[in-house]
Amino acid sequence: MTHTGNAPADMIGRTRAALEKIRRTHHCMIVAVTGSIACGKTTVSGMLEELGVPLIDMDQIAREVVMPGTPGYDRIISAFGAGVVQPNGTLDRKALSGIVFADETKRRHLERITHPLIFDRFVEKLTQLSKVRPDSVIQAAVPLLIEMDIQHLFDRVIVVYLPEEIQLKRLAAQIG
Secondary structure (H helix, E strand, C coil), X not given: CCCCCCCCHHHHHHHHHHHHHHHHHHCCEEEEEEECCCCCHHHHHHHHXXXXXXXXXXXXXXXXXXCCCCXXXXXXXXXXXXXXXXXXXXXXXXXXXXXXXXXXXXXXXXXXXXXXXXXXXXXXXXXXXXXXCCCCEEEXXXXXXXXXXXXXXXXXXXXXXXXXXXXXXXXXXXXX
């Protein structure tokens, strides 16, 4: 399948090749769990974990690759300045969001920094899991699966859906 989404084609190609090797070597089925905000992805992933299906959480990886001391953190500070650092040295996600969601070019620049790191770390985690859990199903929670047009990387996709009115109530409750 030809890549047409927002993720760089070389990154997708590397990831696809790595996943194919994992499938071939360890006979794992890789399932993506996705859905909109506040729709219950975490609940569904938790249910699958209770059934013994290990989870790789892309949001967690996204946080890991920008922790202080990582190349991702250093690149973000270099690109966006000290104004995106909190007094404790961690990224000020609110400040960074304000910058990148107000400017498409800056958002894409942030994605060029973080997405390759996220995908590489995903492949690392999947490789580790597949070695200790060959012939198994492994799930990945991937919030932006469709937006990035990467669904073709997975053997199956579970889309978690809620009617919009329920979703908005859940989101309001989460925000407080």
